[in-house]
Amino acid sequence: MQMVRMELSGTSQEILSARDLGIVACTRCSKPAPMGAQTCSRCGHRLVSRDRQSLQRVWAFWTVGLMCYIPANTYPMLKTRTLFQVDESTIIGGAVELAHHGNWGIAFIILFASVVIPLAKFMAVAFLAISVKQRSVTSQRQRHYLYEVVEYIGRWSMIDIFVVAILSSLVQLKSLAAINPGTASIFFALSVIFTMLAAQAFDTRMIWDTQTKDEGLKTND
Amino acid sequence: MDHPDTPLAELPLDEIIVCPQCDAVYRLQRPADGERAACERCHTALITPRDNAGLQIIAVAVAVMVLIIGASVFPFLTIDAAGNRNAVSVLDAALAFAGGPMILLSLATAALIFFIPLLRVLLTLYVLVPIVLDRPPARHAVAAFSLSEELRPWSMAEVFAIGCAVALVKVADLADVGFGPAFYMFGALVVLVIAQDRFLCKWSVWNSLEHPKKS
Incomplete structure (x- = not known):
């Protein structure tokens, strides 16, 4: 597979944005239209050069997601009933218990996938939302890459919920053992969904606006 | 595309492409089949045409x-421990969260894992079949x-598939899992x-929806 370089305008270094040229592109189907057009003539999507409400929506979803993440960690994720005991463990509690039994590898993976990655996602989204408001030390390319990673990883966090669903339906062995979903699962799912919505609400075009020197902080309109 | 020196701002809108x-704005150049046109600064793939992509996507769909x-x-996992046997299908897994507010999670x-992936496949077929047959686009x-396209991030069949593997590792030492x-x-x-x-080039689909071939 070969990469074709798009032919650039004017000098070979300078990339113009549609906004500079008085053009607004549809975020859904990417068809360009003159600035001021309200809806896309191809797909009917609402046209905005830069989404003014974007950051508000990001922070709203972000806050709800973070609020859901707290009970997701304090309530038990799984209720495991075996012959002699009932065990209700939280995400972190379960990982610590595994570590006690010597399963350091699995404990580490669980902590990484269910604690480190969700927290890193919250921080990344917050960092991106703050960085478009003020000059940032990281390059636009790096921040765009960060966004792509967050957006890509987002849906994979649902894997925890699917594992709980699979275990709860699979391990139903009458009196011998049974696993049932705990209250945390619903909060964890909500947290993942709202983090995904927060990432989707972010208008990535803003990343590329802020640091063009003459335009300064004209990001928000 | 006849005047490569025309500044971007003066080009008609159907001769530019916006990332x-x-x-970022570029002069529209359609890459040959198998090549990719990508944005220079954020590396987003813009146009990725493939020979026979339509037919391939329909076959895959x-x-x-x-x-x-x-x-x-069909059941995807079976468990066997001390004479107790249990086999679960996707439907069973989805219904694991029954009771109270958990029903929403179900x-x-x-x-x-089921309805959105299926709906996306049906929508893809509905859109692409007329295009590939050189008919006018469907209503x-x-x-x-x-x-x-909106549903794309919410279609999680493949995430569920990896979830199966993880669940398998977790119960493997508890019971016989098949x-x-x-x-x-x-x-x-x-x-x-x-x-x-990978096969689907969104730009090409939107383009053929807008300019259908006259048969």
Whole structure:
């Protein structure tokens, strides 16, 4: 597979944005239209050069997601009933218990996938939302890459919920053992969904606006 | 494209392409089949035409549809411990969260791993079949393709497939776990869903929806 370089305008270094040229592109189907057009003539999507409400929506979803993440960690994720005991463990509690039994590898993976990655996602989204408001030390390319990673990883966090669903339906062995979903699962799912919505609400075009020197902080309109 | 020196600002709108991720503007150049046109500054793929892409996507979509339905009906894991046996299908897994507010989670799980992937496949077929046959686009094809694109992040059949593998590791030392037929279907599904995303050039689809070939 070969990469074709798009032919650039004017000098070979300078990339113009549609906004500079008085053009607004549809975020859904990417068809360009003159600035001021309200809806896309191809797909009917609402046209905005830069989404003014974007950051508000990001922070709203972000806050709800973070609020859901707290009970997701304090309530038990799984209720495991075996012959002699009932065990209700939280995400972190379960990982610590595994570590006690010597399963350091699995404990580490669980902590990484269910604690480190969700927290890193919250921080990344917050960092991106703050960085478009003020000059940032990281390059636009790096921040765009960060966004792509967050957006890509987002849906994979649902894997925890699917594992709980699979275990709860699979391990139903009458009196011998049974696993049932705990209250945390619903909060964890909500947290993942709202983090995904927060990432989707972010208008990535803003990343590329802020640091063009003459335009300064004209990001928000 | 006859005047390569014309500044971008003076080009007609159908001779430019705008990167949907970073708003960079380029002179439209359609790459040859098998090549990719990518944005220079954010590296988003803009146009990725392939020879016979339409037919390939339709073939993959039909396969995905059969697999999703098959994978949901047949059991994907069986467990065996001290004479107790249990086999679960996707439907059982989705309904694991029954009772109280958990029912919402059941519905969401069922949607994410079954209904949304299936709906996306049907929408893809609905949009692409007329295009590939050089017919005028189907009614509401634009709305159908838009919906399919909006649902893309919420279609999680392949995430569920990896979830099966994780669950398997977790119960492996607790009991004898076996694969049902659906497990292999999910394995194939992961590969096909990724292939489908790679084959699909959104720019080309939107372009053919806007300028259908006259047959």
